[in-house]
Amino acid sequence: MPMASVSIPEPNILALEGEIDLHESPQVKQKLNPLIEQKLPRVLIDLTGVSYIDSSGIAVLIEAMQRIQAYGGKLALFGIRENVRSVFEIARLDQIFRIYPDKSAAAGAA
Numbered sequence: 493m494p495m496a497s498v499s500i501p502e503p504n505i506l507a508l509e510g511e512i513d514l515h516e517s518p519q520v521k522q523k524l525n526p527l528i529e530q531k532l533p534r535v536l537i538d539l540t541g542v543s544y545i546d547s548s549g550i551a552v553l554i555e556a557m558q559r560i561q562a563y564g565g566k567l568a569l570f571g572i573r574e575n576v577r578s579v580f581e582i583a584r585l586d587q588i589f590r591i592y593p594d595k596s597a598a599a600g601a602a
Contacts, residue, residue, distance in 0.1 A: 497541075498523045504532045505595070509541030512549035521552045528556060531563045536598050540571030545579055557589065566590065570598040 496510035498519055506523060510516070527535050537553065539545075557567040568590040572580065580586045592598035 496520075500527070501538075504534055505536045505538055507538040507541065511544040512542055512552075513544065513546045514548045517548040517552045520549065521555070524552070524556045528559050531565065532560075533565050534599075535560055535565065535567050536595065537567065537569045538571050538595065539569055539573070539576060542573065542576055545576050550579065550583065550585065553589070554585075568592055568598040568601070570594055 496508065496512055496516035496519065498509075498516075499507045500523065501507050504527065506520075506527060508520060512520060524535075535556070537556075553567075553569070560567045570592040571594060572591060577586070577591075580589065580591070590598075590601070592601060
């Protein structure tokens with residue numbers, strides 16, 4: 493199974509790749525924590541390279557969104573593939589998260 497990769501290409505962007513599942517979610521959370529602790533006004537998550545996400549991955553994103561909103565910041569997701577988007581839609585999370593087609597749309601709107 494391919495390892496997921498998590499990187500920070502820009503100061504307020506977290507880029508995820510691969511399969512975000514029970515094994516990889518702790519890594520995502522670990523990389524998100526410093527961004528949240530800095531109390532950045534906007535945190536963008538790039539899901540362009542994500543081929544699969546399960547409920548544990550979704551839970552990490554929900555927790556991050558709640559923590560960011562708690563200090564008045566905003567979390568936005570962008571670049572979600574169709575098969576991954578359906579997971580968000582089934583759980584009605586497409587109505588909770590700010591989801592944008594690409595980085596420029598997310599950066600401009602957030």
